[in-house]
Amino acid sequence: MDTCIPTTAVNESDFGGYRSLFENAVEGIYRTTPDGRYLDANPALARIYGYDSPEELIAGLTDIARDLYVNSVDRALFKEVLERDSVVRNFEARVYNKDRRIIWISENARAVRNSAGQVVCYEGTVQDISERKRSEESLRLAAAVFETVGEAIVVTDSNQNILAVNAAFERMTDWTAAEVVAKPCDIFATEMIGFAEIAEIWRLAASGGLWSGETWISRKDSDPFPAALAMSAIPGEDSKADRFVLLLRDITSRRRDEQRIKFHACHDSLTKLVNRRTVMESLAESMIRAERNGQRLAVLYLDVNRFKDINDSFGHGVGDDLLRQVARRLKACVRASDIIGRLGGDEFVIVLPSVADRGTAEVCVNKVTYAFTEPFTINELELYSSSSIGVALYPDDADTAETLLSRADAAMYHAKRNGLHFSFFDIDMDRQAADRVNLENDLRHALATKQFQLAYQPKVDVGQRRIIGAEALIRWRHPERGAVSPAVFIPVAERAGLIGAIDDWVLSEACSQIGRWRERGLDLPAISVNISPAQFHDGRLTDKVRAGLDTSGLDPTMLELEITETMMASDVDRAIEILGQLTAMGVKVSLDDFGTGYSSLAYLKLFPVSTLKIDRTFVDDLPDDVKDGAIISSIIALAENLGFAVIAEGVETPAQARFLRERGCTAMQGFLFSRPLDGEQFARLLETGIDVLESFGP
Numbered sequence: 001m002d003t004c005i006p007t008t009a010v011n012e013s014d015f016g017g018y019r020s021l022f023e024n025a026v027e028g029i030y031r032t033t034p035d036g037r038y039l040d041a042n043p044a045l046a047r048i049y050g051y052d053s054p055e056e057l058i059a060g061l062t063d064i065a066r067d068l069y070v071n072s073v074d075r076a077l078f079k080e081v082l083e084r085d086s087v088v089r090n091f092e093a094r095v096y097n098k099d100r101r102i103i104w105i106s107e108n109a110r111a112v113r114n115s116a117g118q119v120v121c122y123e124g125t126v127q128d129i130s131e132r133k134r135s136e137e138s139l140r141l142a143a144a145v146f147e148t149v150g151e152a153i154v155v156t157d158s159n160q161n162i163l164a165v166n167a168a169f170e171r172m173t174d175w176t177a178a179e180v181v182a183k184p185c186d187i188f189a190t191e192m193i194g195f196a197e198i199a200e201i202w203r204l205a206a207s208g209g210l211w212s213g214e215t216w217i218s219r220k221d222s223d224p225f226p227a228a229l230a231m232s233a234i235p236g237e238d239s240k241a242d243r244f245v246l247l248l249r250d251i252t253s254r255r256r257d258e259q260r261i262k263f264h265a266c267h268d269s270l271t272k273l274v275n276r277r278t279v280m281e282s283l284a285e286s287m288i289r290a291e292r293n294g295q296r297l298a299v300l301y302l303d304v305n306r307f308k309d310i311n312d313s314f315g316h317g318v319g320d321d322l323l324r325q326v327a328r329r330l331k332a333c334v335r336a337s338d339i340i341g342r343l344g345g346d347e348f349v350i351v352l353p354s355v356a357d358r359g360t361a362e363v364c365v366n367k368v369t370y371a372f373t374e375p376f377t378i379n380e381l382e383l384y385s386s387s388s389i390g391v392a393l394y395p396d397d398a399d400t401a402e403t404l405l406s407r408a409d410a411a412m413y414h415a416k417r418n419g420l421h422f423s424f425f426d427i428d429m430d431r432q433a434a435d436r437v438n439l440e441n442d443l444r445h446a447l448a449t450k451q452f453q454l455a456y457q458p459k460v461d462v463g464q465r466r467i468i469g470a471e472a473l474i475r476w477r478h479p480e481r482g483a484v485s486p487a488v489f490i491p492v493a494e495r496a497g498l499i500g501a502i503d504d505w506v507l508s509e510a511c512s513q514i515g516r517w518r519e520r521g522l523d524l525p526a527i528s529v530n531i532s533p534a535q536f537h538d539g540r541l542t543d544k545v546r547a548g549l550d551t552s553g554l555d556p557t558m559l560e561l562e563i564t565e566t567m568m569a570s571d572v573d574r575a576i577e578i579l580g581q582l583t584a585m586g587v588k589v590s591l592d593d594f595g596t597g598y599s600s601l602a603y604l605k606l607f608p609v610s611t612l613k614i615d616r617t618f619v620d621d622l623p624d625d626v627k628d629g630a631i632i633s634s635i636i637a638l639a640e641n642l643g644f645a646v647i648a649e650g651v652e653t654p655a656q657a658r659f660l661r662e663r664g665c666t667a668m669q670g671f672l673f674s675r676p677l678d679g680e681q682f683a684r685l686l687e688t689g690i691d692v693l694e695s696f697g698p
């Protein structure tokens with residue numbers, strides 16, 4: 001049997017004169033036994049495997065299957081092919097070099113057989129293909145990235161003809177690669193960006209820079225979409241731009257989010273009209289334009305009358321709907337070029353950027369006033385409202401947007417206070433507005449410096465001819481203003497958020513006063529205090545009432561709280577809960593101003609109240625006004641049937657008192673019996689009694 005002789009010093013004869021070729025070859029050349037020992041190796045092979053010499057390689061690598069191949073199956077496969085075919089071509093495998101680093105090799109080998117056909121050895125060549133494998137791997141990776149990234153990629157040649165597009169591009173634009181490859185890149189440009197802009201993008205990218213920005217891309221069959229584009233050039237051998245790569249990201253949803261955020265920042269979420277900030281910005285711009293064009297501009301400041309009542313009576317859902325309908329009606333009154341916004345609450349503003357004079361503004365005012373004449377239909381309710389409008393003109397009334405708006409506000413306030421539909425600003429109103437602000441400041445000071453007192457107005461029973469209670473009414477004697485009516489300062493306190501603190505003081509002072517009277521042996525059956533909406537909805541009302549009672553030692557049944565119907569209407573369940581807690585404590589509750597709100601008779605039976613207090617407006621014209629008389633008779637009958645006590649307020653004349661008594665209402669309050677008195681005067685009244693009561697028979 002022929003053998004391959006293992007040797008490190010290869011004989012010249014073994015290579016048939018190719019010794020030099022063997023020594024100097026770039027490829028590794030070897031001869032091995034079939035079981036995996038090196039017989040010969042050239043210097044190139046030693047180099048590839050990291051050995052200093054072929055001798056070192058042959059001595060060190062004694063078991064090829066075990067020491068060389070990363071996967072021993074590769075060696076097995078290699079041998080299998082050689083045994084079967086006698087040759088192996090381009091057999092690629094991962095092997096360890098001397099340092100146990102993995103490299104890629106490609107082998108070509110043949111099996112040397114003896115005359116009997118038995119394999120005696122293998123001989124072959126080895127190439128280090130690690131570098132090529134690395135390139136292939138990065139290409140494979142690049143191709144995978146190209147196909148799988150979410151961004152659309154377009155590759156063009158230097159003439160802007162498309163060479164390749166990826167799957168994301170196909171998805172984003174609905175074009176297939178086949179439809180666009182070899183076509184000019186402007187196939188997906190849109191008319192939404194100009195040619196000059198496109199040319200500039202290519203120019204910038206070609207000059208070596210990376211162009212990135214936002215643009216519009218057209219789709220095959222549908223609307224263009226906004227895209228973030230990053231475009232760069234790949235230089236060719238001559239360093240000039242040879243290829244262009246365009247990276248596109250669909251930013252439709254981002255744009256939509258941005259627009260939504262921008263819209264919310266500028267608009268009122270309820271009515272979708274512009275908000276105060278935008279109104280102010282637009283107003284300032286319109287004023288600049290008006291000045292430039294020598295025009296006059298009008299600001300209409302509008303308040304929805306009775307909004308608070310409607311909101312309180314029917315709940316916020318109805319209130320919101322009313323505001324939305326108001327916004328729609330206002331829009332119908334103005335031109336598209338006019339500005340219309342909601343300032344908050346029930347206050348709206350209209351800016352007419354160009355009016356000739358007051359008359360032109362008044363035309364719009366009248367349209368708005370007329371727009372309120374039809375009822376608002378909400379949840380099958382027909383609700384009537386109206387508007388109070390203040391008008392200020394530029395440049396006549398102010399030269400800054402803030403002042404102009406505040407003067408229109410002052411004019412609106414004036415209109416509202418005087419029961420007018422509208423009012424133009426005049427300088428006197430500015431003073432009144434300043435007065436209001438001063439009053440607010442004085443009110444804060446009054447609370448801190450104890451400028452308030454309570455007055456007490458008796459409630460009488462003309463049948464029993466005695467005082468059955470007293471209503472505590474706040475009085476404010478200001479050091480300079482003198483006596484300020486609660487009708488003036490209570491609304492200001494409500495607007496300024498001070499009413500809660502005022503109400504708290506009234507409650508505690510009234511409880512203390514009745515205690516002081518009792519200490520003097522003066523017996524007053526009951527005392528009533530007015531509760532404002534803010535205090536009613538405060539959530540701490542019952543705690544405060546309990547504290548007032550504890551401090552004063554007042555029997556809870558002697559305390560009566562006067563609330564209005566509208567306070568309960570916004571959240572009926574909550575109102576019933578609050579009233580339930582109060583009545584459980586023994587405190588009484590009466591419905592003040594009864595008949596003036598939106599009373600729901602269905603709810604009335606659910607409210608744990610003890611008394612209905614007939615509003616003064618129904619008493620004023622008694623006994624002559626037949627309708628008022630009928631209303632009063634109905635309220636008295638209603639109270640009787642529902643088991644409520646009834647009292648009439650504002651009784652000024654004996655005739656009014658007689659009328660009420662004849663209809664069954666004997667409890668009364670009014671100037672006929674006594675005006676509100678301070679604590680000392682009231683004490684005397686308790687001692688002496690009320691003369692006029694004597695004129696009523698039993």
Ligand SMILES: Nc1nc2c(ncn2[C@@H]2O[C@H](COP(=O)(O)O[C@H]3[C@@H](O)[C@H](n4cnc5c(=O)[nH]c(N)nc54)O[C@@H]3COP(=O)(O)O)[C@@H](O)[C@H]2O)c(=O)[nH]1
Pocket residue numbers: 457471472473474485486487490503506530531532592593649650651652669670671672676
């Ligand atoms: N939240 C609080 N509101 C209060 C408090 N004190 C008063 N008020 C409210 O202020 C409004 C004006 O009150 P006032 O000027 O005190 O007027 C009261 C009476 O003086 C007046 N009155 C009484 N009898 C007659 C009369 O015969 N004729 C006539 N023209 N006026 C009369 O009515 C007012 C009491 O009304 P009412 O409360 O509805 O019973 C007024 O709305 C007060 O409620 C307070 O402490 N807290």
